[in-house]
Amino acid sequence: MVNFPDKRKKMVEYTLFLGCIIPARFPFMEKSTRLVLSRLGCILHDLEGATCCPTKSIIKPIGDLAWYVTAARNLALAEKAGHDLLVPCNGCYSTLKSVEVKMRVNPGIRKEVNALLACAGLEYRGTIGVKHLVEVLHDELGIPKIKQHLTKSFEGIRIASHYGCHMLRPSSSIFFDDPNKPKKFDALIEALGAKSIDYETKMLCCGGNLNTSDEPEEATALARMKLNELTKKADAMALTCPSCFMQYDSRQYLMKKTGEKLNVPILFYPELLGLAMGFSTQELGMEMHRIDAAEFLSKWDSKYEYLKTLKDVFDVGSVRKCYECGACVNECPVVKINPDFNPNVIIGRLLSGELEAVIDSHDIWQCVDCYTCYELCPQKMGMNKIFDKLKHIAIEKGKGPKSFTASIEMFKKEGRLGEPSSVRKKLKLAEPPKSGGEELKKLLDHINTKGE
Ligand code: SF4
Ligand code: SF4
Ligand code: SF4
Structure with a gap:
């Protein structure tokens, strides 16, 4: 009887399955994948003799058996090599995982496919796993380990996650995240300090497969829906699929050429991770994108430098712990007599880059240091501590209300x-x-x- 064990060995060695599109069109995706996984301590093996996964939309119409045998041959080769397959392409992952599950649960298919594989001296027994890159990063290597290797945070940067249908579906074969409300890719983005934004078209298919049915207008229309929304809401989009990348990067380039007002840099997730690990854009090969990421990168740099300054004022990370209970605003005595004074709005202005304007404003001098906000805050944030720092910076810069500066002068003298x-x-x-x-x-x- 064929042995299909349920429990598989945990490994940090993987066989990398790149598929056709990454080596042919986007070798920079291979580069960033290898760089970040090596930094995380993984050993990647190549798969000698591999073919197309095969792409479901093109090859399955030839016939189910051709689809199964092609995928099972790749699986059998990987099994011979002895390591789980790590797949950074959604389409390849969905195909290989679907066929792997089919081979495990359907003895009839398994027998028929293995009989054909025997002609090439191969057999698939089901002793390796098929893992998506996101699955490996989130479930196997883990966020704590990733965080240990980061050198520069994406704090203050808004990233839109694009999962892509075939990372999660069909759920009859793919189980590592919810097919409709997934969270793991967002968690990987937020592990880098960025905000993974919610947006209406988040789960919308990129439309790439419409290209194979000679429907470029429809493919463009689907891509446009997401790009239009994100041009207003996000600093960049992150994804892990070369086909989705082609839709959003190359197609966006063509759309911009015809005058469409779009501007969404598209980042392959290992590039984002690589940047946060300190790799340069040259090392990652990012200049090969059609949509230039230079503006995004310079925004990231200035945000990073700004937040470093802001960290001298207050613990920026502590803002994430705010429950938004409103106690610091509702009970502040100054708010009661001056509704224009709002400590939370001032924090928001600081986070959005307005340190200088806040220091110049009269607002910071209104806090009467009563500690009400500190005592009522479940997180003990204490706005007065922040105002103290801001006042100090203002005084150092020779700013502040006249009565205040006169008092300081007198104190220094007398x-x-x-x-x-x-x-x-x-x-x-x-x-x-x-x-x-x-x-x-x-x-x-x-x-x-x-x-x-
Ligand atoms: S979003 Fe499009 S290209 Fe990406 S995985 Fe889904 S169907 Fe394929
Ligand atoms: S310490 Fe300042 S911000 Fe806090 S409640 Fe008192 S006046 Fe308002
Ligand atoms: S009291 Fe604390 S937790 Fe509540 S809104 Fe203010 S800062 Fe946030």
Whole structure:
């Protein structure tokens, strides 16, 4: 009896199945995949003798058996090599996984296919797994391990995930994520610090298969729906399928040439991961994209530098912990008398790059440091701590309300904020103790000299 074990060996060695499109049209996808997986400690083996997966939309119409045998031959070769197949192309993954499952659950097909494979001295016994790149990164290598290798965060950058139908479907064969409401690719994007945005056309097919049925207008129309939405909402799109890439990158290029106002850089996920790991765009081969990612990359650079400055003001990551309960706004005494003062709006402005404008504004001087927000916040964020920092930056830059700067000057000079009142005599109060202002001034000068 053929042995089809349920439990498979855990391996960090994989056989890489690239399919036809990646080596032929997008070798930079192979480059980034190899770079990031090697950095994560994986050993990748090539599959000698591999053929087209085969592409379902083109080869299956020839006949089911031709489709099964071609895929099973690739599976048998991988089985001989002894490692799970790692597939960075949605179409190849869906085909190989579907046939692998069919061979396991249908003894009739298995027998018929293996009889044909025997003519080539091959047999598929079902001892290896077929894994999508996203599945390997999320389920096998894991987000904590990925995070250990990151050097530059995508914080503040909005990425739209495009899963692509064949990463998740058909769910009769593919089980690693929900076919309609998947989460794992989004989690991989957010692991890099980026925001994986929600958007209406998220699960819409790219329409690539319409090209094979000579329907380029329809293929363009489907691609346009997503690109139109994302031009307004996202800084870039991330995906893991060369066919989807062709639709969104190459087709977008043609659409732009005819005057369509689109601008969505398309990134193969290992490129995004590679950038966050510190690889350069040249190492990743990103100049081979049709849609130039230069603007996106420069936005990322300035955002990164800006957030580094902002981190001196407050723990930017702590904003993610906010429950949005509203207590810090609803109970703030200043909000009660001035609805234009809104601590949450000020934080939002800081995150969106308005540090200078916020420092210049009157808002930061309105916080009365009452600690109400700190005491009521379930996360103990404390807006007053943030306002303290902002006030400090403003003072360093010579900004601030006149009364405030006058008080600071007096404090620096006299060591106190007011001269003893002459009324004291009328009240027969003794002379107040001498001010230690001189000594304090020396200490403060010492701090200033140290800071220079
Ligand atoms: S979105 Fe299109 S090209 Fe991508 S996997 Fe689905 S059908 Fe294939
Ligand atoms: S500390 Fe400042 S921001 Fe917080 S409640 Fe008091 S006045 Fe409002
Ligand atoms: S009180 Fe804290 S958790 Fe609630 S909205 Fe304000 S910052 Fe967020």
